[in-house]
Amino acid sequence: MxxxxxxxxxxxxxxxxxxxxxxxxxxxxxxxxxxxxxxxxxxxxxxxxxxxxxxxxxxxxxxxxxxxxxxxxxxxxxxxxxxxxxxxxxxxxxxxxxxxxxxxxxxxxxxxxxxxxxxxxxxxxxxxxxxxxxxxxxxxxxxxxxxxxxxxxxxxxxxxxxxxxxxxxxxxxxxxxxxxxxxxxxxxxxxxxxxxxxxxxxxxxRQALRHSLRITEVRTEGPDVVSVVVQGLGLDALRAEPGQFFRWRFLDRRLWRTSLPFSLSAPPRNDTLRITVKACGDHTRRIRRLRPGVRVLATGPFGALTAHRRTRRKVLLLAGGVGITPMRALFETLPGAPGDLTLLYRAGDAAQLVLRDELEAIAAARGAALHYLLGPSDAPFDPLAPRALRHLVPDLPEHDVYLCGPPGMTRSATAALRRAGVPGSRIHAEHFTF
Ligand SMILES: Cc1cc2nc3c(=O)[nH]c(=O)nc-3n(C[C@H](O)[C@H](O)[C@H](O)COP(=O)(O)OP(=O)(O)OC[C@H]3O[C@@H](n4cnc5c(N)ncnc54)[C@H](O)[C@@H]3O)c2cc1C
Incomplete structure (x- = not known):
């Protein structure tokens, strides 16, 4: 419910x-x-x-x-x-x-x-x-x-x-x-x-006792970004959906005191969950040094950025920076025929793109469109301006838009989408700050 x-x-x-x-x-x-x-x-x-x-x-x-x-x-x-x-x-x-x-x-x-x-x-x-x-x-x-x-x-x-x-x-x-x-x-x-x-x-x-989560892999994805794969028992019972997040507590000497919210960066499968974390402060920097075997408490799932929000056949996923994590999971799992899904991924430059191989494999397998919008946020050309968006996605007003990125980008992209003809009720955004 x-x-x-x-x-x-x-x-x-x-x-x-x-x-x-x-x-x-x-x-x-x-x-x-x-x-x-x-x-x-x-x-x-x-x-x-x-x-x-x-x-x-x-x-x-x-x-x-x-x-x-x-x-x-x-x-x-x-x-x-x-x-x-x-x-x-x-x-x-x-x-x-x-x-x-x-x-x-x-x-x-x-x-x-x-x-x-x-x-x-x-x-x-x-x-x-x-x-x-x-x-x-x-x-x-x-x-x-x-x-x-x-x-x-x-x-x-x-x-x-x-x-x-x-x-x-x-x-x-x-x-x-x-x-x-x-x-x-x-x-x-x-x-x-x-x-x-x-x-x-x-x-x-109850979740901690039931699922016995442990890290199985910590993988470098790009500069300052790692994926952490966690395995446990009976994870189906969590009924976690792509687009959702958990609050994670890593039972490591330097991290056990705090629980941090991270979205699933892949759909849950075979009793594993995966998150992808960008180091931006003390705790996220420590996550890079975690090793397999560390016990994990995950509370959740939380969040409403899921397939349930969808009202249209066509969907545009718009990600900025590490906001790609829930979009990556949705890109793989949102139902759709070839041509129904488009992912726009905004980043400062190509080196900052993460999970790129996975995104390209999903796009190829599903017949979905994938565009990287690269360049500094203060560059004269704004790839998220209404005209640029309509150029990339000509039937943009026919889409539901899922949006996740830094607060400034989310604000300006929401305004641009509205000006490009997408009603506010079809823009589904998640903010990575509380
Ligand atoms: C719903 C949600 C999903 C997120 N998903 C991802 C993800 O998939 N990948 C990713 O890299 N980042 C994600 N984030 C952001 C991530 O949680 C923060 O970057 C991280 O908590 C910062 O921790 P820090 O101690 O390293 O940084 P700090 O420098 O201590 O904090 C940086 C910012 O993060 C906020 N923050 C710190 N601790 C918490 C906390 N316990 N709960 C909420 N906010 C906190 C602070 O308000 C501050 O503005 C998500 C955030 C939210 C709210």
Whole structure:
């Protein structure tokens, strides 16, 4: 089962509507200043609580959502939504404070001290501070300076913030008195909690025990690029599809602490999986030095860049740099007659092309078109300009386009494809950054 992005957004919006309705039912009409502050504190509090739950659900790695929406899009929604949720939390706190100050005729500091005596409010204040701290580490300017592992470790605190917020919701005034609302709220939280534990903890452990993955080969593919072949038991059960990725943890002295996302660069076969990795940082450089026999934990599969997205007979695969990896797997496996498939592979120069022999063999065997678009990205001639694309693929608007490459290339290629007549709904892109 795959949840399409629109269905998920509709469901989430309906949930927000239900929360608004709950507020409306509970709101007591009054034009007194303290009551007005209190009622909007109530609304922002309910929406913030719902938002926290949605943020957790988006990151729970539920296969139906991951395979339907795509991990990169989920991460993007999570990052955008997280900012709004944090704003709601802070607005809720500020409005509640104003309500208490207006009600008691005190200043804000006096109101804050008074509020801390209420049940669950110390937990709420701590939870909000934790969420604000996590939000701060995710701000773009900070994120660029912080190591991925540090950022992830800080993100684990979100669970603590969410638990404290939940304690406040149950004991605070927002749900108090509404038995049905409190029961439903608890059920929703329990469901999301179970999904998180199941898909982020139980499933990875079960996969590790069941498949016993080990490296069988590390092969140099080009400058700074290696393929790692991994073998295990019963890999069919993973039901991994070309175009998808796993999170890989290599149990080597220098790599076991981190799990990194890499797409399959070949379709799974004979109980082997293959990834192709470009060295671009500390961890990917260490992968080049891995040796056969090293144990591997792979969690997945994730991602929605699969054959299921296809709506047309003709398909254009457009790869930039190491973005060739999922395209290579799709080039071999997407169903199609001769002439249906075209692969455009953008690289700085011929030396940077990887998996070239395989691509050429697949193109010859399938009667598919394969073009290399070489040259620096700042060269005067842009091979991804709309006219150039239409020259290479004359019936381009009749195609579905699968696209994977560096962020700059993905952005400009998407714009060029749109200008060349491909509707946005038929451009299926995957970003190699979360
Ligand atoms: C869905 C997906 C599929 C990918 N497939 C491939 C592939 O097939 N081949 C390939 O060479 N690269 C692929 N990448 C990119 C690859 O995961 C990163 O290049 C790698 O994680 C960088 O690790 P590093 O520590 O060497 O580099 P660093 O210098 O530490 O990081 C470089 C960049 O990678 C990001 N990154 C680092 N660690 C992680 C992590 N654990 N999870 C997510 N992002 C991280 C950082 O945000 C940073 O922007 C893929 C990425 C994603 C998200």
């Amino acid at each position: 795959r949840t399409p992005p629109r269905a998920l957004l509709t469901g989430l919006a309906a949930g927000a509507g239900a929360v608004g309705l709950l507020w409306l039912v509970q709101a007591a009409p009054s034009f007194r200043l303290d009551a007005l502050f209190a009622t909007f504190a109530h609304l922002t509090g309910l929406l913030a609580a719902y938002g926290i739950l949605v943020m957790l659900l988006l990151m729970a790695r539920v296969p139906a959502i991951e395979h339907g929406v795509g991990a990169d899009r989920l991460a993007c929604w999570h990052s955008l939504g997280g900012r709004h949720v944090l704003t709601l939390c802070l607005a809720h706190a500020a409005l509640a404070l104003c309500a208490a100050a207006a009600h008691g005729g005190t200043d804000l500091l006096g109101a804050a001290v008074g509020l801390l005596g209420y049940p669950g409010l110390a937990a709420a204040a701590t939870g909000t501070a934790v969420l604000a701290a996590v939000g701060a580490t995710s701000a773009r300017a900070v994120r660029r300076r912080v190591r991925h592992e540090t950022w992830r470790a800080a993100h684990l605190l979100t669970y603590l913030g969410a638990a404290l917020a939940f304690a406040h919701q149950l004991s605070g005034p927002d749900l108090a008195g509404g038995l049905l609302a409190a029961w439903l709220w608890t059920m929703l939280h329990t469901t999301v909690g179970v999904l998180l534990v199941w898909y982020r903890l139980v499933v990875p452990v």
